[in-house]
Amino acid sequence: MIRVLVVDDEALIRTGFQHILDAAEGIEVVGAVSGGQALQTVREATPDLVLLDIRMPDVDGLTVLAELRRLPAPPVVAMLTTFDMDEYVETALRSGAAGFLLKDTDPEELPFLVRSLAEGGTVLSSKVTRTVVDGFLNAGAQAPEARLLERLTARERDVLVLIGHGLSNAEIAKRMHLGTGTVKDHVSAILTKLEVGGRVQAALLAQRAGLLGTETQ
Structure with a gap:
């Protein structure tokens, strides 16, 4: 409920x-x-x-x-x-x-x-x-997108792309064959490393950085 x-x-x-x-x-x-x-x-x-x-x-x-x-x-x-x-x-x-x-x-x-x-x-x-x-999207970020994205692991970048496409944690877990708890941990790490307060900001940063033209398999 x-x-x-x-x-x-x-x-x-x-x-x-x-x-x-x-x-x-x-x-x-x-x-x-x-x-x-x-x-x-x-x-x-x-x-x-x-x-x-x-x-x-x-x-x-x-x-x-x-x-x-x-x-x-x-x-x-x-x-x-x-x-x-x-x-x-x-x-x-x-x-x-x-x-x-x-x-x-x-x-x-x-x-x-x-x-x-x-x-x-x-x-x-x-x-x-x-x-x-x-x-x-055109507003200045706290740091250049490229520098922020360098902080992410390859798996975290994959998760970020799916966040950018609006997927929930459960949907990301299913898509990437991961546990929901693992996805939550990745999302928490992503928000911390990108210095953003929520998923919407992370998604917009991903779009601004040009990540959303590709999607993980």
Whole structure:
């Protein structure tokens, strides 16, 4: 059972997401709250995944994201957005957001995206504007991509390519004939060596470095 918390300042959005996800098999909404209640609710309900509005009047979604990432066992966090604020999107990526969902995501698609996120996949809505992604890809990195990639072993580079293609840990394990625990260890090492806070950042760095034109067998 995937435990989900929905955080949004609009009651209509919270209720809509809750009804859709509660009706899906294997998903339980453990709360639907405003931004000011997010941190306390996460501590009490311990969700696996938080769907977090990127901008709210009572508290900044990016601030909530940073607070959640500092928890000893932080949940996966995906941002809810209308994608009209490029600078907020870039900051969220750099802060470790696992993906982005538009608030008008197709209801039939939403449970699939939630499952993918919970399994360690990368979710960027198909409606994400090209300017947002291009802006992040063209932004300066903490170090040249080539130098960062030199830190990876050959196996870690293979795993990074599959992360870049949006595969979950379970899917990578199946593709590479590895145990899921081994894949988790590789992913942790990759994030540390690339100096990134999450899978989305690693995937974008891989794309920027030109790795995604090839795929491991």
